[in-house]
Amino acid sequence: xxxxxxxxxxxxxxxxxxxxxxxxxxxxxxxxxxxxxxxxxxxxxxxxxxxxxxxxxxxxxxxxxxxxxxxxxxxxxxxxxxxxxxxxxxxxxxxxxxxxxxxxxxxxxxxxxxxx
Amino acid sequence: xxxxxxxxxxxxxxxxxxxxxxxxxxxxxxxxxxxxxxxxxxxxxxxxxxxxxxxxxxxxxxxxxxxxxxxxxxxxxxxxxxxxxxxxxxxxxxxxxxxxxxxxxxxxxxxxx
Numbered sequence: 363x364x365x366x367x368x369x370x371x372x373x374x375x376x377x378x379x380x381x382x383x384x385x386x387x388x389x390x391x392x393x394x395x396x397x398x399x400x401x402x403x404x405x406x407x408x409x410x411x412x413x414x415x416x417x418x419x420x421x422x423x424x425x426x427x428x429x430x431x432x433x434x435x436x437x438x439x440x441x442x443x444x445x446x447x448x449x450x451x452x453x454x455x456x457x458x459x460x461x462x463x464x465x466x467x468x469x470x471x472x473x474x475x476x477x478x
Numbered sequence: 479x480x481x482x483x484x485x486x487x488x489x490x491x492x493x494x495x496x497x498x499x500x501x502x503x504x505x506x507x508x509x510x511x512x513x514x515x516x517x518x519x520x521x522x523x524x525x526x527x528x529x530x531x532x533x534x535x536x537x538x539x540x541x542x543x544x545x546x547x548x549x550x551x552x553x554x555x556x557x558x559x560x561x562x563x564x565x566x567x568x569x570x571x572x573x574x575x576x577x578x579x580x581x582x583x584x585x586x587x588x589x590x591x
Contacts, residue, residue, distance in 0.1 A: 366521070402583060403565065403583055403584050404581060404583055405522070405567065405569075405581040406581065407578075407579055452521050452522075454521070466524045466527065467524065468524075469521030469522050469523070470521050471519075471520055471521050472519070472520065472521055
């Protein structure tokens with residue numbers, strides 16, 4: 363009965379490679395997000411999709427491309443990986459796109475990406 | 479610049495004791511403030527969501543307060559348990575149509591037996 367799931371949990375790869383992280387939610391939510399948590403533990407939003415439409419894109423390099431095949435899935439594809447991409451990436455979902463509402467965001471367990 | 483600052487950076491307490499974590503923000507306009515608990519190796523889990531008009535909100539042994547005038551919030555944990563060991567993250571939502579989530583760096587709490 364996992365709410366928000368991500369695969370893989372760990373990803374170790376070399377610089378220059380292309381990799382994808384998958385996210386699925388079974389909560390029936392309309393909005394999904396990708397966050398990056400760096401080594402200092404700051405969480406920063408990268409993207410947000412509402413009903414498969416991109417609504418937030420926070421100055422993320424265009425090497426990062428989110429893809430939402432349907433409302434329940436939001437995948438993150440990263441081209442030409444760099445050392446600085448090493449971080450934990452969290453997927454999240456919420457019932458509503460407007461964070462000024464009181465709808466909660468539910469986070470996945472995270473994917474630890476290490477670029478060597 | 480909109481920022482969220484949390485203190486202390488880390489805290490060690492004994493099981494059964496109470497503690498208070500602080501969050502100061504400069505975010506304007508303000509929409510709501512959230513506290514999350516993040517266990518090591520896991521995603522954040524929401525504890526409380528507070529809007530401008532709410533001064534206090536409880537969730538079990540967790541009580542959050544908000545002073546929108548001084549732009550301060552606190553999270554009080556009562557009768558701490560070993561399972562409270564985690565990072566506690568304060569998040570402020572920017573209003574006025576920007577709807578941006580601004581995260582603090584978190585307070586790492588360790589509860590020792």
